[in-house]
Amino acid sequence: MLPGALALCSALALSGCTSGSSSSASAAGSSGATATPSVTNQLQDDYEKVIADVLPSVVQITTGSGLGSGIVYDDKGDIVTNAHVVGSATTFQVSLANSTSQLAATLVGSYPDDDLAVVRLSSPPGGLRPAVFGDSGKVEVGQITxxxxxxxxxxxxxTQGIVSATGRTVTEPQGGGSPGATIGNMVQTSAAINPGNSGGALVNLSGQVIGINTLAAVDPELNGGAATGIGFAIPSATITNIADQLISSGKVTNSGRAALGVTVQPYYGGTYQPAGVAIVSVSAGGPAAAAGLQAGDVITQIGSTQITTVNSLTTALASLSPGSKTTVTYTRAGASKTAEVTLGTLGS
Known part of the structure; x- marks a missing residue:
């Protein structure tokens, strides 16, 4: 949202990208010369159709502190966006595509853990165009977006690009309205994502929303400048799951995210360096309690992933699924122990 860009601040390794090799002289016959314009025109037609079909479903959301984007979710006036777009605001002005008038909207609910929120138009106009949400589980690297x-x-x-990767687990930086969420299964795209794009639609050539544009990477060598062609979108499966619950009850009780059922705090070793996370409390009847974990235990590993900070624990859990089993390594009274935990679901 504006002002201030939401950006991934951790350093990222950049990999090269090359275009396909040019046609050889022997292949540049008359058939090739006539086929290329046809293919190009078809792709252009596909772009234009998708834009005409989907752009009316993408709106601009203005708060007292900035602006972002949103996607019309249903014909009742519900609009899904990022939690960092709405921030702490409860009232908004919404501009529909190709319209200069602003419509009043109010907050339905926000779920910062997945950086998603829903706002509702106070007086929905006729002819709203809800977007069609696709199956993000079928998204493939190389698809045009x-x-x-x-x-x-x-x-x-x-803007246009491709799906660069799927299944990314990304931790947002805190501040500037960002909740600092750790989100799993994000779609990485080369389509340009800039401040104000947050909450907008990442769309495939079938005219389906496969994600919500959420953040762009930052190249530390550019003094915080955006790393070209590295953006991330929350997948449509997460969007529909969270939005449906917020619309139904204003809260989220089943996030689809794995949880241990503990509250934790940082733990520092003898050299005053991060050395794990200490369990402060254990939810009665929760996964950790069932596996015998107790307050005071220090978690040092989830599966094969070393845990040194609260953020590393959150990231490890974001890559796992509720109901799956994982081995938790921890220390108790100076002794190292392990427990097999069947993970639960993170709620609101």
């Missing part, structure tokens, strides 16, 4: 939103306040803007 279009990112739609209001980058830098330029409403109804579209």
């Amino acid at each position: 279009l990112a739609m939103g209001s980058p830098l306040g330029l409403s109804s803007s579209v």
Whole structure:
């Protein structure tokens, strides 16, 4: 949202990207010359159709502190966006695509753990165009994507790229309205994502929303400048799960995210360096309690992943699924122990 870009601040290793090799002289016959414009025109037609179908479902959301984007979720006036777009606000002004008028909206609910929120138009106009949400589980690397939103306040803007990777677990930086969530299964895209794009739609060429544009990476060598072509979107499966619960009850009771059922705090070793997370309390009847974990235990490993900080624990759990089993390594009274835990579900 504006002002201030939401950006991934950790250093990222950048991999090269090359285009396909050019046609050889022997292949550049008359058939190749006639086929290329046809293919190009078809792709352009596909782009134009998707934009015409989906862009009317993408809106601009304005708060007292900035602006972002959103996606029309249903014909009742519900709009899904990022939690960091709404921030602490409860009332908003919403501009529909290709419209200069602003409509009043109020907060339905926010779920910062997945950086998602729903706002509702106070007086929904006729002809709202709810977006169609696709199956993010079927997203493949290399698929063409279009990112739609209001980058830098330029409403109804579209950029294009591909799906660069799937299944990314990304931790947002805190501050600037960002809840600092750790989100799993994110879609990485090369489509440009800039401040104001947050909450907008990442769309495939079938006209389906496969994600919500959420953040872009930062290249530390550019003094915090955006790393070109590295953006992340929350997958559609997470969007629909959270949005449906917020619309139904205003809260989330089944996030689809794995949980141990503990509250923790940082733990520092003898050299005053992060050395794990100390369990402060254990939820009665929860996964950790069932496995015999207790307050005072220090978790040092989840599966094969070393745990040194609260953030590393959150990241490890974000890559796992509720109901799966994992081995938790911990120390109690100076002795190292292990426990097999069947993970539960993180609620609100």
